[in-house]
Amino acid sequence: MAESQYLVTARKYRPQIFGDLVAQSHVAQTLVNALKMGRLAHAYLFTGPRGVGKTTAARILAKAINCTDKSDGEVEPCLNCASCKDFETQRSLNIFEVDAASNNRVEDIRELRENVRIPPQGGSRKVYIIDEVHMLTTAAFNALLKTLEEPPPHVLFIFATTEPHKVLPTILSRCQRFDFRRIPTKDIVDHLSKICKSEEVTADEDALHLIANKGDGALRDALSVFDQAVALCGSDLKYSALASALRVVDAELYFESTRYIAQRAAGPMLSLAERIMSDGHDVREFLDGLAEHVRNLLITVTLGTDALIDVSKRLREWYAEAAKEFTETVLLRILMVIDETQNRLPTSTSPRLAIELALIKMVRLGDSIDLSEALAQIRRLERVVQQTPGQRPVTVATIPPPTQAPPPPRPTPPSSAKPIPPRDTSSTPSKPQAKATQSHALGGISALDSHKRKKNTPEQTPNPPVRTQQAQPDQRPRPDLQKAWLQVLAILAKHSHVQGVQTMMHSRAIDTYGNTLRVAVSSDIIRDVARKADMLKTIKKSMQTVPSLSDLEIDFVVKPELFPSIKPDWDAEIEKLKTQSPGLRLLTEAFDLRLANNPTP
Secondary structure: HHHHHHOOOHOOOOHHHHHOOOOOOOHHHHHHHHHHHOOOOOOEEEEOOOOOOOOHHHHHHHHHHOOOOOOOOOOOOOOOHHHHHHOOOOOOOOEEEEEEEOOOOOOHHHHHHHHHHHOOOOOOEEEEEEOOHHHHHHHHHHHHHHHHHOOOEEEEEEEOOOHHHHHOOHHHHHOOOEEEOOHHHHHHHHHHHHHHHHHHEEHHHHHHHHHHHHHHHOOOHHHHHHHHHHHHHOOEOOOHHHHHOOOOOOHHHHHHHHHHHHHHOOOHHHHHHHHHHHOOOOHHHHHHHHHHHHHHHHHHHHHHHOOOOOHHHHHHHHHHHHHOOOOHHHHHHHHHHHHHHHHHHHHHOHHHHHHHHHHHHHHHHHHHHOOOHHHHHHHHHHHHHOOOOOOOOOOOOOOOOOOOOOOOOOOOOOOOOOOOOOOOOOOOOOOOHHHHHHHHHHHHHEEEEEEHHHHOOOOOOOOOOOOOOOOOOOOOOOHHHHHHHHHHHHHHHHOOOOOHHHHHHHHHHEEEEOOEEEEEOOHHHHHHHHHHHHHHHHHHHHHHOOHHOOOOOOEEOHHHOOOOOOOOOOHHHHHHHHHHOOHHHHHHHHEEEEEEEEOOO
């Protein structure tokens, strides 16, 4: 083929009928129905991103209106009649294309108004396609307004624009508006595959996805990249060669960077940054690609690989494997670092330093403090303290400055002070009772019942012992329920990774009801912790190892009267939390936090 006859792919494969429009079926079907029903408007406005088919759809509509060889019931242009051929050779007297970017003066619109009065020559209508209509001046819009409001019956206007917000509302209100969509990557890949077959070009799936992604939703841009790719790589398009030729960051670099983030490998990450800079890649383009890559990982974690519609099958397998190393929270924090770096980059005096700092931040995300998690742990600790019987509320506050004198010790009342009247022993246990209650906590209920029977006085009304519900006929005997439950607690203590497992150490088995083991806890908070899915699953798993409890379900009831009012060691509890959460330790050390109003032993 002679060089003078060569056409770029975007022009050679430009759609000629409505059925050829890519990913714009909602527009094509509406226009086809309007042609069939004879309900064409006098003005249309086609809006949407560049390269998605606005002007092409306007040309097809203009040809369909003036086509003379259509059969009955057919609305697509025939492409063979004199009207269709004249339009393709730019000799049509009834279809006019006007570029508003260069013909935006009021004089140009006045000339157009004069031509509108002339009837069509050999066709049914005169069609004016005004491209980039938002470029018209306000005076030009006003000059067009009257003609657009009451046009002659033989005239139809089609406006195309990428910025409809710049068009006067008085113009918009007189047009039927069609919004063209960005073309999905999958549709561009399918269209490129058809062109490759027609042009006898072989290309792998990753190469076609690379070209489609470079188009960024615009088919015309993707076809321009395709022409460039064929010129660079010939008729055999391979992803690796194409990525190098187009100076695109290889997808393997993005997977390598997230692998270093998962491994917390700062040295290899800096080496990767050096390779990016030495290979001449634009840092902004790398950050954009990394943001898209992390987004795909986030989609994989939350929705699965089936939701990745813009990547090839090979990359989906890579994403499924790489996503195993990350959680939603970590990926969101990585995206926040990328977004912050993208905002700083335009004003940065050292793009290299900015990109290296961002990559190291991503690597060290695991060492940073998650304030929301640490504060949540502190709030949970406060609630537990406030719910403990016999304790005053405990709050978290900063340690006062060294210059502030500590509060004076609480004075001890003299021996001659007025004696305190005896308390109601029915609600407050005496000293022997407290010891018996503590024995009850360690050895079961029977010791407390025996003590109450021996020490009972007329003023005291002994609490009835908690009796185990009579076993159902299908149950085997369970002679020592609390002893079996202590075995469960010993197994449960090994699961320290389960949040809240330590709160179960003070629980007590009281009876069975049907096929359900009832376990007493001291507060509503501990009961709610025990009923959480993870905790309940761990408890049932531990019960499977104790034969007498393996076939039972479990339920938790709140019985604070069964537990002694022992003052907990809150300093030790805080240290346990610090050990489990390094973020909490860093937070308490950074802000010098301590427990305020801590009851003295």
